[in-house]
Amino acid sequence: MEKNNVKVTFKGGAVTLLGKAPKVGDTAPDFTVLSSDLAPVKLSDYAGKVKVIAVYPSIDTGICAAQNRRFNQEADKLKDIAVLSISVDLPFAQSRFCAAEGLNNIVTLSDHKDLDFGYKYGFVIEELRLLARGTIIIGKDNKIKYVEYVPEIAQEPDYDAALKVIKELI
Template identity: 85%
Template sequence: MEKNNIKVTFKGQPVTLLGKVAKVGDTAPDFTVLSSSLQPVKLSDYEGKVKVIAVYPSIDTGVCQAQNRRFNKEADQLKDVVVLSVSVDLPFAQSRFCAAEGLNNIVTLSDHKDLDFGSKYGFVIQELRLLARGTVIIDKDNKIKYVEYVPEIAQEPDYEKALAVVKSLI
């Protein structure tokens, strides 16, 4: 997997991101991840919808939990939009957290098996084999409309910018 030029830090320390950088205007590459029932899920399974991909390192951290809670809350009010919450956590951990928190408006997906999403969108942290934090928004025609690689992984994404883009697409 190739190194990319996205500069991010994790708790102030630079980390190396691997994979192809996602860019606004590009056609979104299809990828395969695992659902909570360990079934393969592809981006193309959500054709015809606006797709918000909320990317995070681990559901077992407070910032990642806050990110999932916020996107779950917002997803409740967005029609024809699917929020795909992607990390390399095992599907069991993702399901356990969502069940405990009552989060049922997001679709949790695990990239732990093949890092297919992470490598095709440039979110793999080489040093940790986790995904960096960020947001990707894809329109109904499968074009990337917004990408954020959060510069400091321990911080939350810019929800307002992401939601403004989503609302402009629906």
């Protein structure tokens, strides 16, 4: 599997990301992940919408939980966008978290089965079989408008930069 050149660290040490790192202007590759009811979901299911992909390692960490809460809060204010929250957590854990937190403005999706999203977007951490933290924004035209790989996995994404791009698209 192709290694991308994005530099990301975890607990002070560099990790290796696998897959192709997308660039602004690229056509967003379609991918298949699992919904909370284990049904396959594709990016193309959200055609014609602005799509925000919030990527995180595991719902059971404080920073990942905060990231999901924040994107849920922002999605409530911004209409006609799809916030797809993707990790390799099992769909059951994602559903449990969203129910406990009252998060209903994001769509949690699991890449645990095939890592199809992770490899196509270059987020798979080789050493951990988790996804790195980041944000991808895709316009209604299915072109990538914003890409962020958070350089230290234990940090939150740059919400302000992502929100600026989202507001320009809606």
